[in-house]
Amino acid sequence: MNLADWSLHFYRLPYGRKVVWSNAIESSGVFALLKLVSQDGVAGLAEGTIKSTWSGVSPRSLQAALEDVILPAVKHVDLGDPGALSMCFSQIPENRLAKGLVDSACWTLRAAAAKQPLWKLLEGEPAVDLCWTVTRAQPSAMADEAAESCGRYGFRTLKVKGGQGVKTDLEALAAIRAAVGGSVELYVDANSAYPRAEALDYVRRIAEAGATIAEDPCPLAPDAAFEALQSACGIPILVDASCTSVRDAELYAARGARAVSLKPGRIGISESLAIARRFKKTALGIYAESALGTLVNSQLPATLAAEQSFFLTMKSQVVHPVPQIRDGRLELPDEPDVSRLVDWVAVKRHSL
Template identity: 55%
Template sequence: MKIARWSLDFYRLAYRDRIVWANAIEDAGVYALLRLESDDGFAGLAEGTVKATWSGVSPASLSAAFRDLIMPAVHGTDLADAQAVHQALAALPENRLAKGMLETACWMLAAARAEQPLWQYWGGTQEVEVSWTLTRRPPGIMAREAAEVASRHGIRAFKVKGGQGMDIDRQALRAIRRAAGDDAVFSVDANSAYGRDEAAAYLRLLSDEGVQAAEDPCPLCPDAHFEALQQSTPLPIIVDRSCTTAADAALFLERGARALSAKPGRVGMTEAMAIGSLARQYGAGVATGIYAESALGTLINLQQAAAVPAKHCAFPAEQTFFLGLTEQIAAQQPVIRQGRIELPAAPGVEGWIDPEHLARYRLRLDA
């Protein structure tokens, strides 16, 4: 199965509200759409989130990487052979987003050829429990947002963005719990906001507030400090920022990591699945992390979350960001019922994209 045609489009989608990330403030997101067509008539898709502070690329640089490096590297490679594709791309340093997108599209294509959706191709489940991410805002606003999401979509799992100071983080957790109910579950992602010397106290705070998992409470390295920190708390520490490859995952797991973040939107399906496989070998959990996906990216990246066995799921999948967008290029938006998304049962990706919407929101690189 070889590449017959490929295309790369970019589009800008507006947010309902301004988003305050740890390293950026935005009112819209820029995305890349890769489409592959094989010589036997099948198609695969991947969406990339284009943020300079996340992926280190612009539309122009990503386009050049695909044209000059990525596609020539896999020319003539059997797209159905995930290992062959991975090896062909391994010869290229950097270019993580481009390589991940190519591998994701190949997986989608291989599943279509097998006449199965990817979640089924991997032996996963059609329904995936999801969580909602509450970005840094005053505690009262975060609480009101949690109550609305819980009421409207039945979501009971919340990823709370911490790092506003320990007192404010504690206030936010208490306010959100009052608003969402005692049965709500929380993970807290501080985006490494606290110092390594503060991390133990912060983890005690989170444990006292009934948090289920703590992501990147401080800068994490696979060293003695991390090992001692994980041993000192009953909370699984989800390693995110420092875990972008299977090699990273192995180093942290050897130091006692109990949970890892696997982001197919950041590293592609092959690397995300490799991280998940290693985690299972060590008895650790996996969280399918947010990458600010649109509705289209949500449908694609949740295929990986659907393949994570329930006993190894560190926290419900974070792919609900699409609800915060006012515009989409997907032909049909995922529906959340009782905190779960049901993935398409039909094989292939035909009909997933609304061509009129893609044309409306497309970015021209020469503009």
């Protein structure tokens, strides 16, 4: 299957509230939708999140990377062959988001060509457990948000954003636990906020407060310090920001890493699959996807609750129907051709 045509669409979707990340405060999200069409007329697509503090790209720079570098390189590559595409990309440095978009779009194209949903092609399940991400705020506000999301959608796992200071993080965990009860599992993601020398004490304290996973408690590297931290802290360290390639995964696995965050929205499905093979515990991490990105990325198999519910924060979507979450689970589409789920009128309405 060779590339016959492609299109790139940018749109902005408003949030229902202000969202505080570790490196940005937002009231909306900007997205890129890449559509590829093969010479046989089969379509595949993927969504990318455009945040300068996350992906380091703008709409113009992503457009240029795809138009000038990535897509010309894949023009004569068989898009149905993951190995051939990977070999092509290995000759192109940088451009992680652009390559990831093309890679994921090729996976949805292969599913459409095979006339089976992507989750089945990847030997996954038709439904996935999701968790809700409780972003930074005052502990009482975080507790209210946690209770509302668990009550409304039935989430059984919460990802609590830490990094507001140890005292505040512990207060937030206590308030959330009181609000949702003891049956909801709590992960804590500090977004590398604490010094490495303080990480062990921090992880032990959040574990005592009920956390079962600690994601990026400090700046991590696959070294002796990480190995000592994972060995001593008692709960899995979920490696996220510093594991974006198979090579990173191999180095962390050699140092005893027990869990890793997969972000196909950041690096593509193929690289995420290769990373996942090296760990027993894997989580689909948040990349602030809309419902469209969620429907694509959630089809990648993982073992922990997927952090793919952020689309609920948005007031508008570019898919129809909008996916529903019940009892903390997302039913994945049976439709092999994901492009048929896109509301192209909404894409145009929200275009930049």
